[in-house]
Amino acid sequence: MVEVSNLVKAFGQKLALDDVSFSVSEGEILGFLGPNGAGKSTTLNIMTGYLSANSGSVKIGGIDILENPDEAKKQIGFLPEQPPLYMDMTVDEYLSFVYELKNCKYNRKKHLDEVCHVTKLTDVRHRVIKNLSKGYKQRVGIAQALVGNPKVLVFDEPTVGLDPKQIIEVRNLIRTLGREHTVILSTHILSEVQAVCDRIVIINGGKILCDKPTDSVSSAINKNSRYKLKICGPQREVMAALRETEGVEHVEVTSEREKDSCTYIVESTGASDVRKAVFYKMCEGEWPIIGMAPEGLSLEEVFMKLTEEGSAETKKRRK
Amino acid sequence: MLAIYKREMRAYFTTPQGYLFMAIFLCASGFLFSLTTLLMQSSDTATYFQFLMYGYIVLVPLLTMKSFAEEKKAKTEQLLLTAPVSLWGMVMAKFLAAFTMFFGTVVISMLYYLVLGLYGDPNWAKVIGCTVAMILIGSCFIAIGLFISALTENQFVAAMGTMGVLAGLVVVAVINGIIDSYAIRLVLDWLSIYSRFTNFTQGIFDFASAFYYVSLCAVFLFLSVRVYEKRRFA
Numbered sequence: 001m002v003e004v005s006n007l008v009k010a011f012g013q014k015l016a017l018d019d020v021s022f023s024v025s026e027g028e029i030l031g032f033l034g035p036n037g038a039g040k041s042t043t044l045n046i047m048t049g050y051l052s053a054n055s056g057s058v059k060i061g062g063i064d065i066l067e068n069p070d071e072a073k074k075q076i077g078f079l080p081e082q083p084p085l086y087m088d089m090t091v092d093e094y095l096s097f098v099y100e101l102k103n104c105k106y107n108r109k110k111h112l113d114e115v116c117h118v119t120k121l122t123d124v125r126h127r128v129i130k131n132l133s134k135g136y137k138q139r140v141g142i143a144q145a146l147v148g149n150p151k152v153l154v155f156d157e158p159t160v161g162l163d164p165k166q167i168i169e170v171r172n173l174i175r176t177l178g179r180e181h182t183v184i185l186s187t188h189i190l191s192e193v194q195a196v197c198d199r200i201v202i203i204n205g206g207k208i209l210c211d212k213p214t215d216s217v218s219s220a221i222n223k224n225s226r227y228k229l230k231i232c233g234p235q236r237e238v239m240a241a242l243r244e245t246e247g248v249e250h251v252e253v254t255s256e257r258e259k260d261s262c263t264y265i266v267e268s269t270g271a272s273d274v275r276k277a278v279f280y281k282m283c284e285g286e287w288p289i290i291g292m293a294p295e296g297l298s299l300e301e302v303f304m305k306l307t308e309e310g311s312a313e314t315k316k317r318r319k
Numbered sequence: 320m321l322a323i324y325k326r327e328m329r330a331y332f333t334t335p336q337g338y339l340f341m342a343i344f345l346c347a348s349g350f351l352f353s354l355t356t357l358l359m360q361s362s363d364t365a366t367y368f369q370f371l372m373y374g375y376i377v378l379v380p381l382l383t384m385k386s387f388a389e390e391k392k393a394k395t396e397q398l399l400l401t402a403p404v405s406l407w408g409m410v411m412a413k414f415l416a417a418f419t420m421f422f423g424t425v426v427i428s429m430l431y432y433l434v435l436g437l438y439g440d441p442n443w444a445k446v447i448g449c450t451v452a453m454i455l456i457g458s459c460f461i462a463i464g465l466f467i468s469a470l471t472e473n474q475f476v477a478a479m480g481t482m483g484v485l486a487g488l489v490v491v492a493v494i495n496g497i498i499d500s501y502a503i504r505l506v507l508d509w510l511s512i513y514s515r516f517t518n519f520t521q522g523i524f525d526f527a528s529a530f531y532y533v534s535l536c537a538v539f540l541f542l543s544v545r546v547y548e549k550r551r552f553a
Contacts, residue, residue: 045397089329
């Protein structure tokens with residue numbers, strides 16, 4: 001449905017995108033993951049025809065965005081990082097404007113009713129956009145992308161600045177939309193892509209590091225299980241005991257400290273579950289464990305892991 | 320394109336912008352008109368139009384300053400540029416909206432001629448010729464204003480920049496009087512919007528000048544499109 005090939009984009013001396021290629025098939029939800037400044041927005045802006053690349057091409061449903069921009073743009077609904085809202089219009093006026101702008105040929109009232117229903121905007125349709133809360137504004141932005149029923153939806157960081165309840169709502173909405181549309185979604189939150197997307201493309205420094213189905217990325221990330229433990233007891237002795245425990249590969253102390261307890265990060269090798277072993281070990285020393293929780297990897301750590309793996313694989317191949 | 324035009328027109332009338340423009344335009348032109356014709360007890364409109372051109376220097380930026388600058392600041396241009404609308408369509412829609420406002424106000428100001436016709440005996444051919452020329456000059460100024468608005472995201476900078484450029488274009492004619500070199504004077508005279516207007520005030524419909532105004536307008540609309548095209552690549 002969407003084919004991005006060999007995009008290169010430089011802003012002055014700075015190379016923002018360096019040979020970025022990926023493709024999205026119909027009905028897929030693709031997560032575009034990367035830290036701030038990785039080139040996510042630049043890629044999405046090029047895909048939607050807002051910017052032009054120095055080289056490379058973007059095809060939407062087989063139509064090149066540069067050769068036939070009008071046809072290609074008709075197939076895309078885009079929610080930029082900052083929703084493009086005219087603050088002094090009401091929701092209804094704004095969506096009607098977008099409807100006309102996109103030159104849609106549906107029954108206008110019915111179509112806009114549908115869009116508002118899906119995005120749960122029906123109650124605020126007559127309110128002026130500038131008076132709406134951030135969450136509603138974001139939904140108006142999503143509604144704007146949905147007008148005209150485009151095949152491909154592109155959302156640039158759709159959950160930034162929303163409260164937790166709104167984040168869940170927006171994620172659910174995206175998942176629903178994914179049933180009928182091809183969705184590309186950018187974010188810097190790892191759990192978000194894991195929750196919503198079928199496939200993950202990870203980008204950093206303008207280069208694509210990884211392009212895999214979500215499951216395989218998750219398992220790659222979770223190969224080493226990590227736990228955060230809160231243990232009462234003398235730090236040095238607890239550390240030593242933890243290191244001796246069977247299956248534990250790595251132990252470190254965090255700066256989190258309470259009266260008589262310290263917080264430790266314990267990593268185990270492979271699939272072995274060290275929780276029981278740690279518990280019995282701590283019993284021996286009579287150091288009570290007052291907290292234990294699985295610890296996910298941060299995005300930076302995932303990058304480290306993926307890049308390490310990537311380079312290890314290429315080394316293996318060379319050998 | 321029609322959608323953008325309609326939205327622009329709506330924005331002129333749901334914000335004070337459109338009303339302010341009309342009020343200031345009509346106040347200024349009404350004042351100039353009574354000063355140059357009624358108080359002078361003359362039916363010669365030449366001075367009125369010449370003064371009005373100075374008025375345009377302040378009035379036109381009111382109309383054009385926010386056209387592109389505000390869209391850029393509010394990031395709404397991303398919506399326009401990723402919609403299936405060509406750059407020309409977008410620029411023309413903005414131009415036509417500003418022009419409609421301008422033209423509508425000029426039409427209202429034609430009521431003054433009625434007074435002139437009732438109490439005097441004006442040279443109608445000359446009045447009409449001048450009015451047409453002033454409308455062309457106005458559209459030319461609007462195109463320049465739009466171009467400068469496309470260059471910045473700050474409305475104030477857009478307004479001041481436009482005033483500066485327009486003042487430059489009009490005042491060139493005045494500076495021309497003190498330049499010794501004939502060659503320079505000839506070139507500036509040819510370029511000057513103000514000098515080219517002289518023929519109209521003498522009752523001649525100068526097609527060359529009319530064509531000049533239209534081309535200047537087209538050039539600046541073209542440049543505005545280029546600004547957007549360039550930004551996509553920069």
